[in-house]
């Protein structure tokens with residue numbers, strides 16, 4: 498039987514005695530698009546940091562396709578097939594969209610070698626298909642520095658996909674985007690989810706509604722609840738965590 502793509506068991510991460518993650522357990526299957534939400538300080542970034550190996554568990558295990566990641570470095574974990582996109586784009590501004598994607602797809606060959614030698618045909622076709630997927634065909638030969646913020650985000654998502662990861666971790670992809678760019682980013686992630694497992698961390702609830710199938714809510718370093726967007730939005734625990742404890746009824750209404 499194939500193991501889940503990601504399985505996290507009783508994970509605690511302490512910073513100087515403070516538990517940023519607190520006995521957290523989590524599981525997702527291959528091919529899932531999972532959205533993680535939670536108020537500030539809930540542990541979302543630490544959650545991604547521990548999956549990529551940037552931070553090591555104080556207690557508990559992270560299993561990727563059944564393999565315990567504890568002993569491995571960030572580079573090794575990336576090579577196993579976990580790719581992460583950070584909130585701010587990290588593209589090469591002087592290189593074209595196509596060159597950025599070629600470089601991302603051939604990282605082991607080195608920058609100069611990739612740029613000086615033409616790619617084999619199958620690789621070129623793969624990059625062209627990716628350019629179409631991320632909606633940047635008209636700008637494929639533009640330097641990335643000329644792209645809008647949203648287009649840079651799509652390019653970076655494309656660069657992540659060019660590395661052929663099995664699991665994509667995407668941190669707040671629509672922060673600072675226009676409504677239209679946000680909608681298109683949602684469409685892009687949904688399209689990519691047809692052939693990848695994806696975890697998206699996001700605050701923008703309109704966007705979450707657009708893409709989410711299953712939502713996991715983190716709070717104080719643990720999973721508070723999990724379910725469809727409707728289930729989660731109607732869960733009194735989630736409402737309390739986001740809005741604070743319900744107001745007490747006025748005393749007059751409590752009296753008969």
Ligand SMILES: Nc1ncnc2c1ncn2[C@@H]1O[C@H](COP(=O)(O)OP(=O)(O)OP(=O)(O)O)[C@@H](O)[C@H]1O
Pocket residue numbers: 512513515516517535536537538539540541542543544
């Ligand atoms: N290196 C660190 N040292 C000490 N405390 C840390 C460290 N990293 C995170 N924390 C604390 O752990 C808790 C969880 O932080 P984390 O950044 O994972 O939350 P988050 O859900 O991503 O928050 P936000 O939505 O604000 O980005 C916070 O209280 C934070 O202050």
